[in-house]
Amino acid sequence: MSLEVLAVDDSRTMRDMLNLALSSAGFTAHLAEDGIHGLEVLKDLNPDVIITDINMPRMDGFGFINAVRAEPKWSRIPILVLTTESAAELKAKARSAGATGWIVKPFDPAKLVKALQMVAG
């Protein structure tokens, strides 16, 4: 099943890789550079799932998740957090912000796809 994915990451390299991995899996990838940009892109989208980095300029991943969850029509969109560390506190923080799950960077494309399926079918 093809998913429509919004991926938010300030690193161009990471966006390129997400785009490649997602589109290679037959998903539709939409990309944004930070939380604020992500919210803008989201206005015209109804993605099946969102992937977001944490540490970003302007609006970080936590702020972004909070903002997404605060909007009723987006509140149920599964959100996966991209993190380099699998630190427990980071996960806890991501979850309390409303994240659905997490992906540890650098990600294996197959695992990324697996994780997406886990939260979005």
Add this chain to the structure above:
Amino acid sequence: MSDPMAEIRASFFIECEELLESLQDGLQLMDDGDTDSETINIVFRAVHSIKGGAGAFGLDDLVHFAHRFETAMDEVRAGRFSPDAEAIRLFFACADILADLVRAARDGDQVDDGITGPVLENLDKLVGLEEEEEEDLDFTPATLSLDFGDGGTLPDLPELPDVSALPSTDAADDALPALDMPVPAPDTDIPPMAEPECKGFSVKFKPEDALYASGNEPLYLFRALRDLGDISVICHCEDLPQLDSLNPDTGHLSWDMTIHTEEPEQAVREVFEFVDGLCLLEINALTGDQDGTSSSEHTPISPAPEISPPPQVETAPSLPENAASTRVDAAKPSATKDTTKKLGEAKDEQSTQAKAAATPTQPRATVRVDLERIDRLVNLVGELVINQAMLSQSVAEAGLPPNSPVSTGLEEFLQLTRDIQESVMMIRAQPIKSLFQRMGRIVREASASVGKEVRLRTDGENTEVDKTVIERLADPLTHMIRNAVDHGLESTEKRLEAGKSREGHVTLTAQHRSGRIVIEVTDDGGGINRERVKEKAIQKGLIPADAQLSDSDIDNLLFLPGFSTAAEVSNLSGRGVGMDVVKSSIQALGGRINITSQEGKGTTFSISLPLTLAVLDGMVVRVAGETLVVPLNAILETLTLTDEDLTALGPETHVVQIRGGFVPLLDLGAELGYRTPQDSYVGGTVLLIGQEDGNRAALAVDSIEDQRQVVIKGLEGSYGRVPGIAAATILGDGQIALILDPTDLVGQATGRTRVRQPQQLLVG
């Protein structure tokens, strides 16, 4: 285009350069006393992003160094460590090494462990972290290996389970590898359960409301479980209230599942990784009599064509609305719906993406373009400029009145052409910042090596300069900066004696000034010790002992080949490169370099460069019926020869006397083989050419026609290198004219005729 990963890799290294730049910026701000959390965050993020990308490409050295650096920065970020000046110096050193590692990784080189090791040790000591053991790195670089080779698809990627094909789970099961979710979370404390006789598990699962709030969906968990083996599910809906008392945000369902699998408990737990703590979860290994498959009350998922939801579900939206709808539709229709939506929206999506890309609030919208394409554009605009000049000339020759429509139209055309030319040149222009940042490192290294405290200040870093100019400025500027630190600034003791600040300052500025770029390197050192310079020059036989020199003459002695003011050559500046080489590099860029110095106050080296290498200010001259262009920056002055000026040294060798000095006379026509040397040059026009080695020569021409900007057209592509000729251009009348390389021409001529240039003529 063939290898997307190679492209991403290349783009990663470009991004790294940008990140290194913001890293430097951030550290500089911190060094200036900025303790703002966003500043620290910028530094952290830069290191973090480099690490992230490096991990994906398996650049282990880079990952490990970046990780340690990041850890230290994280201490700062968390407020557990407040960096002092020494710490920031160390951070700068780390940034430098990080830059080295990035470039080494890019070029496939290695960076000496002897350099990284001590810095890392200091870093750990400084921040108070024990040196991390390799195992402690919870960041495990996992190389991303995508083989997109031909088809552009992931060959290893499991076939995605199509929800509409839910019944045919066997195929999906085979295609899907054992669930190996993100990375085993080190924090989840799971005892390894490896009971060989265990053939499955019973799972009790009761989601809390928070599970739904976090966007998790039990259905997908069941599907993931199904990938592990046969599964049967019982849904408990006893707790479901009446519709009128139902709160849509509260979950009321719970499930009992039995899964038959060869996988260990860990695999089952991983399925629930995201919901760990958001549900009641009990996982027990199956014993023989618990075997769920035999139980008739279970609702098996796999063999059934649909996940038969209990009828209540349909009427009781105890699940989040969208999840419930998926559920009620029992997956199959939802998939179809999705597909049709995708098809229908394909177009819209494109426009959405385009819209997103054009969003004005986006940090910095850039397009990456091949340099070749830009150069082609630059070239075409050059043609346009020539064409316009030709048209103007034709119009002028046609004798049309200045107020005729053609003339006014042409005027506008002229303006537009200029605007286009400038805009195109701007594409090649880059802020000089990257170059200035490299100088920060030079100052740090140079000051450490000579034991001086030096601070670099920069100004005008956003001044834009042609890319090629920036690249070719790096070496001369590096040398000048080293010189300023080594020779320009006094030792700390001397500074304190002179009542100056302990810390020496080197200032690097860039600005646009009348169509050129002016870059200045200023130190607040002792200024040029002219007595010593002169002494040295006399000692070296560069000037006669009785030479009468102005201050500026003496300063310019520094540009003579082989001149070194340091009493003993230090290991820093004394690398066999003198200011003469700096000067020739600058001249090769069409630039000029000047020194001003004030005793006790400091010295300023000022470089003036053309904005672009694509056009050139030239003097159009005629000689032997040919039209030639001489770069203006090479011409010191022009004069008309009188009888007294000329002295014949032989039948074909003349020298020109200029203000008491003698300069060899070269007949440009003869040098280029247009004619034989003339008998007399009295009354002729000569161009006084300044050589990069300080020597001069007089070029005899027939007449000077014009002074104008010309578009440079390379010759080397068609003719190879032609001695004495730099390039060609097309003049307004359509005539092709060669652009001289005066340095080369004079060098060749003087070498051939072996005119030994009198040393006392060097300074003028």
